[in-house]
Amino acid sequence: MRITKLEPIILHAPVTRGGIADSTHSITHWGAPGVAIHTDTEHVGYGFSGTHAHLPTDKLITSCITDAFGPLLLDEDPRDVRGLWEKLYRQSEIYWVGRCGITHLALGAIDIALWDLKCKAQGLPLWKVLGGHASNKVEAYNTDGGWLNWSMEDLVSDCKRMIEEEGYRAVKIKVGGDSGTEDLRRVEAVRQALGPEVRIMTDANGRWPLPVAIQLGSRLADYDITWIEEPIAFDDTMGHKRLAESISTPIAMGEQLYEAFRFRDFIQAGAVHYVQPDIVRLAGITEWWQVADLAHSFNLPVVPHVGDMAQVHQHLCIAHPACGLLEYIPWLRDWMKHPAEVVDGFFTTPDYPGAGMEPTPEALETINQL
Structure with missing residues (x-):
């Protein structure tokens, strides 16, 4: 199994009753910028971050995923999850401009997608x-x-x-x-x-x-x-x-x-x-x-x-x-x-293969509407 493409994804889901607030923020939507990692098999891995649905910030995360980390992942075996995590964390130029914040959110979305692929390749849920x-x-x-x-x-x-x-x-x-x-x-x-x-x-x-x-x-x-x-x-x-x-x-x-x-x-x-x-x-x-x-x-x-x-x-x-x-x-x-x-x-205990972050077809259709 080899990685062939990283596809950026941004979802914005409405929150309860049209808006919620805590002591520091009020939001109307929850953002899920992330990635679909495609392979030379039928398997696609999905991983997301989480934001307050701020589109410029979400685009910074997806740009970091595809432009900074993406070239280091092409043609790699996605099942070598921990090895790839170390490669992205330590060998990317991102290491010199930030080891948390947007860069970490981007790495997190990739890592989830890689684990999703590893599990799908085995036909097992992540917990197993x-x-x-x-x-x-x-x-x-x-x-x-x-x-x-x-x-x-x-x-x-x-x-x-x-x-x-x-x-x-x-x-x-x-x-x-x-x-x-x-x-x-x-x-x-x-x-x-x-x-x-x-x-x-x-x-x-x-x-x-x-x-x-x-x-x-x-x-x-x-x-x-x-x-x-x-x-x-x-x-x-x-x-x-x-x-x-x-x-x-x-x-x-x-x-x-x-x-x-x-x-x-x-x-x-x-x-x-x-x-x-x-x-x-x-x-x-x-x-x-x-x-x-x-x-x-x-x-x-x-x-x-x-x-x-x-x-x-x-x-x-x-x-x-x-x-x-x-x-x-x-x-x-x-x-x-x-x-x-x-x-x-x-x-309830999940029984499907993967990590559980695969969007519905209807959700994927909303990507180009943002």
């Missing part, structure tokens, strides 16, 4: 190629009802619906609004509505200064919150360490970390309790696995940031022993041939 077992069940927690632009009534209603009608046992709600007092009111209202048995996660998306995070974070324990996610600036290792030493609510973070080295620093500092790597920012499955192994060696749970990549992340969670819980956001489910499925609060 990685050594997983079908009996490994992955619980889902739902984030898509906890947005900051929801009213208090809508927030409570959506969270109750997820528990009572859809079978979830855990939900996440956004905090980090203009008023810390209002944040706590929203958390309290959800806890009262859902009762003591449901797990509630919170996410500030890096909004709080450290003193505010200490003050509000200490109050979250009153509502038995499972974690506070990204409470302060994403890259502040020592600030997260000080916060972890100051509050009893565990800290979750990692979706904005682009390299395994950064996870090493946070973990060794005791600055994180739930590790949240994302294959998009970590340059794909290959580097994600390194982080999951690292977290596992410190006996820390790995709960991937979904980035609407539940299709791939569910495979990884089935395969890796540090995982048992995964975020669910359904924005891309109508755009993918094999969307992630949740039944009674657990992801």
